[in-house]
Every structure is written in C-alpha cells, then in structure tokens.
Amino acid sequence: MNHNLHPVFRGLTTDEYQELTSHTRIHEKEFSKGTLIFQNADLVTETGIVLTGSVHIENTDFWGNTSLLSEVGAGGVFAETYSLSHEPMMVDVVAASDCQILFMDVTFLRDSSLSGYSWHQKMLSNMLSISIHKNLTLSHRIFCTSPKTIRERLLTYLSSQSQKCGSESFEIPFNRQQMADFLNLDRSALSKELGKMRDEGFLTFHKNSFTLLHPALNESH
Structure with missing residues (x-):
C-alpha cells in the first residue's frame, strides 16, 4: 500500500510511516457487499480506512427503521471518533460494495510519551482535519433534512x-x-x-x- 495516497497518512515520509507501524497494529481485510463491519454498541479501538469500495454509516432505531447518515468512499475514514473516545458505537458501518479496509489501532495517539516523534504530530494533525471534514459532512445532512417538505x-x-x-x-x-x-x-x-x-x-x-x-x-x- 502506498501510504501517501490516503489523507490519514498525509505528509508522512517512508521512514515516519515505518516508525508508525512499529508503534501500532495495522492490518487489511476484505468485506463483501452488505457485510456488517462495526455495529451499534461495539467498543472499538481501530479506525477504518477505505482502500477500495465504500461503506455506509447507518443508524437503526428501536423499531428497525434505518437512516443513512453518510457514505465513506475510497480514501475515507470511519469510526475515528469512537476509537479515540472509547465510547460505544452509536451507528452501524456496513459495506456498501465489495471493499477493502485498512484497520489501524489509534490508541497510540493518546500516548504522550510518543508526542516527540514527528510522525505522531502529523498523525494528530491529519486526524483532526479528517474529524473536521466529517463534522461538515454531518452538518450537510442536517441542512438537507431540516426543510419540512x-x-x-x-x-x-x-x-x-x-x-x-x-x-x-x-x-x-x-x-x-x-x-x-x-x-x-x-x-x-x-x-x-x-x-x-x-x-x-x-x-x-x-x-x-x-x-x-x-x-x-x-x-x-
């Protein structure tokens, strides 16, 4: 995988990426369309990075009604907020198509002993940028569902x-x-x-x- 192709690793040199992989667990997995990747109430420590295909972020209420909150395509990231906050998932993540996902344990971002490493600072900055973009996406959905008719x-x-x-x-x-x-x-x-x-x-x-x-x-x- 060319790490420079993905926003979460933006700015990392090859050496910095190798240092990152030595301090956390990164692995890839393939999912077929319709597969549940994460589900409501899961406690996760990994952020998902979509390499190919896409996933849907969904919410299902008590009566089984499903709302589609967003779609995450190739290069996108999901579950970053839950993996960093240690809060249980409040949504489901479903493969919208056959997809390949890179999972990265992000608990290292909370390790202050690593703050002196250049790759650690870059990863913090990248994750913040991604979170801001995701908030804008959710705000857009609220904007689209606010009208009454x-x-x-x-x-x-x-x-x-x-x-x-x-x-x-x-x-x-x-x-x-x-x-x-x-x-x-x-x-x-x-x-x-x-x-x-x-x-x-x-x-x-x-x-x-x-x-x-x-x-x-x-x-x-």
Whole structure:
C-alpha cells in the first residue's frame, strides 16, 4: 500500500510511516457487499480506512427503521471518533460494495510519551482535519433534512450536489432507497415527488444521474 495516497497518512515520509507501524497494529481485510463491519454498541479501538469500495454509516432505531447518515468512499475514514473516545458505537458501518479496509489501532495517539516523534504530530494533525471534514459532512445532512417538505429537501440536496460537482449534470452516490434514507423520507413519496419535479421541468434523471433545469414558468411548491 502506498501510504501517501490516503489523507490519514498525509505528509508522512517512508521512514515516519515505518516508525508508525512499529508503534501500532495495522492490518487489511476484505468485506463483501452488505457485510456488517462495526455495529451499534461495539467498543472499538481501530479506525477504518477505505482502500477500495465504500461503506455506509447507518443508524437503526428501536423499531428497525434505518437512516443513512453518510457514505465513506475510497480514501475515507470511519469510526475515528469512537476509537479515540472509547465510547460505544452509536451507528452501524456496513459495506456498501465489495471493499477493502485498512484497520489501524489509534490508541497510540493518546500516548504522550510518543508526542516527540514527528510522525505522531502529523498523525494528530491529519486526524483532526479528517474529524473536521466529517463534522461538515454531518452538518450537510442536517441542512438537507431540516426543510419540512419533500420537495424542499430534494431541492436542497440536489442543489448542493450540483454545486459540489460544478455542473448542472451530476451523479449522486445513492440509489432511491439510500437517497430516501439519507433525507429521512419514504421511498415511494420521494419517487413520486421526483416524478412531479421532472414533469414540471425542474430536472431530468435516470437512476442516480440528474440534470437540473430552470422551468420556464414560476415554480409552485
């Protein structure tokens, strides 16, 4: 594995990476699509780094209703907050596709005796940057699920994806059920509203590909 390809190891020299591996346990594991990697209430000390494929961070309530909180793709990191805080997991981590995960025991970050090493400082900085980015991602989901109506949630989410991609045409990382879970919506209601928006000239779509349009008439919500 080329450690420089992954944000969690950004800035580490080959020697620093080797020093890191001598102070902690790092191992790789493959998972097939749908496999539960971590689950609610697990106590973990390892952070997961996605090498290939992607994973979903999900929350399931008492009645079995699942909400999709985020997707973590190749190069992304998951469970870093739980592994550092020693708090039990409050979410499930599920393989969204066949994936390869690098697991790293991060308890070394709390070891003050290692603070003099350059690699230790770089790893602390990288983990902080990753945590900040993850907080922004969760804030984005809150922003998308705050509107009361289905259309407002769709407009907020799709507009943000368009802006992120810098184009009126883009692909989202979710199928319809996952999109509904992410936006806290019923799948059939979401699909019905998408159909209305297409008919009214707001957008066109095919599967997870969307193109946003400007309707000729004033939109009526």
